[in-house]
Amino acid sequence: SRAAAGPTDVLESSINYLGISVYPGIYRMTLFSNEKIPTEFEVTVTYFHPQIGNKYSDVFYVDFNDYLHTEIxxxxxxxxxxxxxxxxxxxxxxxxxxxxxxxxxxxxxxxxxxxFSITSLKDIRTLLSGGSSLVKIDPVCCDHSVFREVLEIDNNLAFKLEQHFWQYKSSEGIENIESLSQEILDRFNQYFKSTTSINANSADAKKPRG
Missing domain, CATH: 1.20.5 (Single alpha-helices involved in coiled-coils or other helix-helix interfaces)
Known part of the structure; x- marks a missing residue:
């Protein structure tokens, strides 16, 4: 039978050709980062056999060195x-x-x-009757995708409009947004509600927003 190493045993090791500290017999240890990791040990499993009615013990010997230089x-x-x-x-x-x-x-x-929403039904009725005055959209409730689709603008300008209405809750001052042309402002006034009359040619349109 093999004896297990006690916690107070003083073990003498030798360095093998791989530079690993090896202990003799059951005391063999492998050192990694100054830690002692046992490579050999025994596991005793005790169990009760229900049919025979006796208790049995099996001892399993494990040696990790058997797997040295192997791979999964x-x-x-x-x-x-x-x-x-x-x-x-x-x-x-x-x-x-x-x-x-x-x-x-x-x-x-x-x-x-x-x-369909009531607004959509009203717009359909207007179009079917030959009219052109659609129910205007509240820009404060819109995200960039609505501005992009309705005004036919790029994502960059649509995000600027979304940010403006998220911050100010009003159409005042959107004429100062960069890349917003008079044509786009006209489309905005056509399809969206506004609290002021927006004109890109006004004197205030040339002033930077404070």
Whole structure:
């Protein structure tokens, strides 16, 4: 039988060709970063056999040095399993993206058809009757995507408009926003509510916002 090293034992080691401190017999230790890590030990497992009615003990001897200079080899089944796992994760991500888009689409559908706001119904009635005066949009409640689509502008200018209305809650001073031309201001006055009459040619339009 093999004896286990006690906590107070003084062990003498030798350096092998790999530069590892090796202790003889069951006292063999490997040193990493000045820490003593046992490479050999015994594990005693005691269990009760329910059919025989006796208690048994098994001793398992472990020597990590048996695995020196070895490496873990992944089986083909394991490799294929990892590929399947990655594919399933990718599909799950795609399904989440599809669900987000479907939620946006389902918001416009009701039990008896499409759900339109009162404003949208009024605009449809105006267009069908040949009119051109649509219900104006409140810019304070809009994000950049609305400004970009309605005014046909780029993202940069749309974000500037969104930031302006988020900060000031008013259309006053938007003529001072860089890249906002008279044409865009005219479209803004046509489709959006404004608290003032916006004119890019006014004297105030040339003044920087304080």
């Amino acid at each position: 080899q992944e089986s083909e089944i394991y490799k294929h399993g990892k590929k399947i796992e990655e594919s399933i994760k990718s599909l799950a991500g795609e399904l989440k993206s599809i669900n987000r888009h479907l939620e946006n689409i389902s918001a416009i559908a009701g039990p008896t058809g499409l759900d």
